[in-house]
Amino acid sequence: MIDFHSHLDLYQNGLVLARETNTRNKFTLVVTTSPRAYVATSRVFAGLENIKVGVGLHPEVASAKAMELDQLVGSVANARFIGEVGLDGSVRFRASLALQERIFRAALAECSRQGGRVISVHSRGAAGRTVELLAQAGSVGLPVLHWFSGGLTELQAAIRLGCWFSVGPAMLAGEKGRGLAARMPIDRVLPETDGPFTLDGSAPLKPWDAWKVCSELAEVWSMCTAGVEDQLTANLNRLLVNHA
Structure with a gap:
């Protein structure tokens, strides 16, 4: 099983859950909200071989964490995965978009300088601009658009750019999300939860719950569930061999 975001x-009890996740999942990418969180999380999860930690500066906390930008840029050289970074243009956070963009540009520029990284990218409410900045940044590695919710035109632009996508049960619960997933290249899709912010009833989804997307994608892609499982596993293997 795989959880790419x-x-x-x-x-709660994150270390206990992490140990179980390390046993149950083949691969879990833990994205962090700030460089300081990355340092702490990397230390706590050290030794859990199937869990990788990305260094990020989440756009939702751009205003509060902007002083950590230099630390973010300085961490890229020694990080295999970058995340969560990007833009959030939703009503609650759009006032900080200019600052978000400065942070995102700096992160992408450093990824390019370091020869490319796998980058888990947030784009809620700002999909078009996010894709534009990725295009302007050039060869940054492999952007994986997490829970993409833009329009078809923006999706097509991201596909042309070579972006990958991570999709979760919450995204596929809605008609729009299923419609977008139906148009994504099946060899560039990975499963995610975005837990603990997504729920299964009243409880947060666990990292192994990302695998629930296999049955949903089987319907969307007109495949058998086993075929989807094989495809997602092959996608991860190719990413890890070629980009991480």
Whole structure:
């Protein structure tokens, strides 16, 4: 099982859950909200071989964490994965978009300088601008657009750019999300939860719950569930061999 976008460090009893996740999942990417969180989470999860930690500066906390930008840029050289970074143009956070963009540009520029990284990218409410900045930044590695919710035109632009996508049960619960997933290249899709911010009833989704997308994608892609499982596993293997 795979979860390519989890906030495992933000669950209650996160270390206990991480140990179980390390046993149950083949691969889990833990994205962090700030460089300081990355340092702490990397230390706590050290030794859990199937869990990787990305260094990020989440756009939702851009105003509060902007002083950590230099630390973010300085961490890229020694990080295999970058995340969560990007833009959030939703009503609550759009006032900080200029600052978000400065942070995102700096992160992308450093990824380019370091020869490219795998980058888990947030784009809620700002999909078009996010894709534009990725295009302007050039060869940054492999952007994986997490829970993409833009329009078809923006999706097509991201596909042309070579972006990948991580999709979760919450995204596929809606008609729009299923419609977008139906148009994504099946060899560039990975599963995610975005837990603990997504729920299964009243409880947060666990990292192994990302695998629930296999049955949903089987319907969307007109495949058998086993075929989807094989495809997602092959996608991860190719990413890890070629980009991480």
